[in-house]
Amino acid sequence: xxxxxxxxxxxxKQYPLFTLDHIDLALPAGCVMGFIGANGAGKSTxxxxxxxxxxxxxxxxHVLGHAMxxxxxxAKLDIGFVSEDTRLYRAATLAWHMEFIRSVFPRWDQAYAQxxxxxxxxxxxxxxxxxxxxxxxxxxxxxxxxxxxRLLVLDEPTTGLDPVARREVLGELMAVxxxxxxxxxxxxxxxxxxxxxxxxxxxxxxxxIMDADDKDVFLDRWRxxxxxxxxxAAVPRLPGIVExxxxxxxxxxxxNHFDTAMVSLCQETGATVQAVDCMTLEEIFLASVQNRxxxxxx
Amino acid sequence: MNxxxxxxxxxxxxxxxxxxxxxxxxxxLISLGIILTGNKAAFLLGVILLVMIAVGxxxxxxxxxxxYERREQTLAFVMSLPVSWREYxxxxxxxxxxxxxxxxxxxxxxxxxxxxxxxxxxxxFVPYVVIMAVEVLVSICLIVATxxxxxxxxxxxxxxxxxxxxxNGFGYYVAHNASIATGLWGSSIHWTATVSVLLLAxxxxxxxxLGLTFLIQSRRTDxx
Numbered sequence: 424x425x426x427x428x429x430x431x432x433x434x435x436k437q438y439p440l441f442t443l444d445h446i447d448l449a450l451p452a453g454c455v456m457g458f459i460g461a462n463g464a465g466k467s468t469x470x471x472x473x474x475x476x477x478x479x480x481x482x483x484x485h486v487l488g489h490a491m492x493x494x495x496x497x498a499k500l501d502i503g504f505v506s507e508d509t510r511l512y513r514a515a516t517l518a519w520h521m522e523f524i525r526s527v528f529p530r531w532d533q534a535y536a537q538x539x540x541x542x543x544x545x546x547x548x549x550x551x552x553x554x555x556x557x558x559x560x561x562x563x564x565x566x567x568x569x570x571x572x573r574l575l576v577l578d579e580p581t582t583g584l585d586p587v588a589r590r591e592v593l594g595e596l597m598a599v600x601x602x603x604x605x606x607x608x609x610x611x612x613x614x615x616x617x618x619x620x621x622x623x624x625x626x627x628x629x630x631x632i633m634d635a636d637d638k639d640v641f642l643d644r645w646r647x648x649x650x651x652x653x654x655x656a657a658v659p660r661l662p663g664i665v666e667x668x669x670x671x672x673x674x675x676x677x678x679n680h681f682d683t684a685m686v687s688l689c690q691e692t693g694a695t696v697q698a699v700d701c702m703t704l705e706e707i708f709l710a711s712v713q714n715r716x717x718x719x720x721x
Numbered sequence: 722m723n724x725x726x727x728x729x730x731x732x733x734x735x736x737x738x739x740x741x742x743x744x745x746x747x748x749x750l751i752s753l754g755i756i757l758t759g760n761k762a763a764f765l766l767g768v769i770l771l772v773m774i775a776v777g778x779x780x781x782x783x784x785x786x787x788x789y790e791r792r793e794q795t796l797a798f799v800m801s802l803p804v805s806w807r808e809y810x811x812x813x814x815x816x817x818x819x820x821x822x823x824x825x826x827x828x829x830x831x832x833x834x835x836x837x838x839x840x841x842x843x844x845x846f847v848p849y850v851v852i853m854a855v856e857v858l859v860s861i862c863l864i865v866a867t868x869x870x871x872x873x874x875x876x877x878x879x880x881x882x883x884x885x886x887x888x889n890g891f892g893y894y895v896a897h898n899a900s901i902a903t904g905l906w907g908s909s910i911h912w913t914a915t916v917s918v919l920l921l922a923x924x925x926x927x928x929x930x931l932g933l934t935f936l937i938q939s940r941r942t943d944x945x
Contacts, residue, residue: 473945476800478942492942496803498724504801510794512737519736527802563798613939 426452428574428606434470434482436592437709441469441508443630450608450623452573455600457460457621458610458639465630466610467506470578473608478537488574500528503567506578510559511551517562518547521569528570536569543595559587568599575607581616584616593619612704624704628712634679638704645707646681647700650674650689659692661685665714677702677710722811726804730812734786735820741785742824745778749828753835772857772888775828778822779861780881787813787868788877800944810869810938814931816893817865829854845907848916850896856891860884862927872877894917903931 429450436443443465450456460466471477473486475495484491489498511520525531540547543561545554554562557699560580567575580596581589597620600607611617617624623640636644652658652672664679678685686696702710749771756767780931790796799809805812831852835844867880895901 471943474801475805476943476945478795496805496808499801499803502801504797506735506797506801508798509801511798512795513793523729523733523803526724567801637891642896700900 427623428454428487430481430483431469431484432483433471434469434472434479434484436472436477440466441465441630443472443479446627446632448625448632448635450606452606455605455607455609455621456623457617458608458625458628459510459617459704460610460612461612461613464612464627464642466612466627467578468630470506470551470576470608473576475501476560476708488600500572501576503570503572504578505555505563505567505576506561506658507582509563509679511566513552513561514550516548516550517554517565520551520562521547522567524566524570530571532569532571533572536565539565539599541571542598555588557584557592560584560588560592560612560701564592564596565600573606575605577607577609579611580609581611581613589616594706596620614708616705618704618715626711627706628715633715635695641707642701642704645677645679645702646700647706648676648678648685648689649656649697649700651695652677653693656693659689659694661688666710679707679711679714703718722917723804723808726802726814727808727815727889730804730809730844731816734812734816736799738785741778741781742820745824747823748903750831753828753831756834757835757839768899771828771832772853775825775854776855776860776885776888778824779817779857780864780877780884782821783861783864783868784874784877786816787865788874791872792874797945805942806941807939810935810945813869814865814935818931821861823847825854825858826925829936843865843906845904845912847910849901849905849914852895852901852923853888853892855920856888859923859926859930860888862930866930869934870937888943891943895935900902 426448429448431446432447434443434446441463446465446469448469457657458466458469468477472479472484475492475498482497485627486498487501489495491498494661504703521536525533532539543558543565545558545562545565551559551562564580583673584592593616607620609617609620611645617639622638623636624638625635634641649669650658650673658667658674658676661676661678663678663682663685666676666677666678668677681699686699689696752767752770752774754767755763755770783923790799800806804812829850832850833847836842836844836850861884863885864877864880868877871877896905898915900913900915
C-alpha cells in the first residue's frame, strides 16, 4: 500500500444540527482527490478537522504521518491551504504577504514565487484591497504553492468566481499541477471543476461518505441503459441498479456497477437495449445523492 | 510553545496597526499641550481627550487584531500557518498588551513630564495619574479578554462602554479617597500605602484577566 498523506478513521464530529458521521478517508501520497458534496454536506468540516482547526469528537486523523489535532503545527509546515473563506490582509501588499510567508516556511521557493507572479499576472506591490476576487484567489494560491507543500488542501477555491475568473484560476491551477507531482485534496460542489483535475473521487452527503473510487473507475462503472420494453413486459430487475426512470415502455436504468453482461440480461427479458450511455460526474453525483436520500431520509 | 511563530504574529499585528498606534502619540501630546495652556476649561478638555485617545486606540487595536481578523476572514489564513490555537491566543494577548504599551507609555511619560516640569502643576498629582494610567491598562485588558472569549462585536462594544464608565467612576473614587485626596494638590509626591495597594490590585487584575483568558481560550477545540 502506498504511503497515505491523509488518513481518517471513524471520525465523528457532532454539532447541534449537523453530524459528521464516522468518516473514513484515505488519500495516498501523489494523488489528487476530488471531494464532492452539496453545500452543507460536511466538506469544510472534514477539511477543518484535517487542518486541526476543529477537533473531532471521536476517531483518528493522521496527516502526513502526524496525529491531528495534537501535531498540527508540524503537519501545517507541509500543508498549503486555500479555502473559500480565506482572505488576505486588505491593507497589506502581496509582496508583504510573500515576505511574511517566506519568514514562516523554510522551504519557500522565491524563484517559483516569481514564476507564479508572472503566470498569474499579479503585481507584488499591489495592495490586496485593490485586487479582484479572482486575483485574490490566485494570490492565495501563490502563497500556498510557493511554500512547496507536500499536501495542498483546496476548499472550494473557485466558489464565488465568475465563469471567466473560474476558468482562469482552474487553467492556471492545472498548469501548475502539471509541473510536478503533488498530493491534493480539492473540495467543491462543482463537479466540473473536480473532474478536470482529480484522479480520485469522494462523494459526501449529509455528513457521510457515500462513495469513493478512482475517477476512471467511477466513470466506468456508472452507466445509463435506455431500454424499449415489449408490451406488458416488466422492467428487468438487475443487481446494481440504483435508479429506474423513464416510462414503463421506455425505461432508463442507472447502474453504479455496470457490466457488459447486464446488456445480455436485459435482452433475455425481451427488452431492446437502445443505448448504453456514459455519465458525467455531475450526473453520477446527483444519482448517488438521490439514491442515498431515498434510502435514508434526513 | 512555538515562540518564533508567536513573535511573527505579534510583528504582523504591529505592521498592520503601526500607523494607528504611532498616530495616537502626537494626538495624545496635543492633548497634553491643551492642558498646558493653564485655562481650567482647557485642562478638563485636555484630560478628557487624553483618556479618550488612550482608551480609543487600545479598543481599536483590540477590534483590529481580534474581531476584524475573524470578520474579514483573515483568521483562516493565519490558522493555516504552523500555529496552534493556544499559540495564536498567546500572540493576540501579548500583541495587544505590548503594542498598547507603546502609546500608553509615551502618554504616561508625557503626562508625568507635564506635572513635574510645567510651572504651577502640583506634583501631588503623580500618584493619581499613575493609578489612572494603570486603570486604563486594566480596562484594555478587560476589552481584550471580552473580544477574545466572546468573539462578538456587540459584547466588545459593551465592554468598551463599561470600561470608559468604569474609568470615570474609578477616577472619581480615587480622587475622593481621603488618603490620596489629601496630598493631591500638594507640591510633593505622597506615595501612600493606599496608592501601593491600588496599584498592586490593578496589576493583579491585569494578570488574572489575561491569565484566565489564555486558560479559557487554550481549552477551546474549535477555532473556525
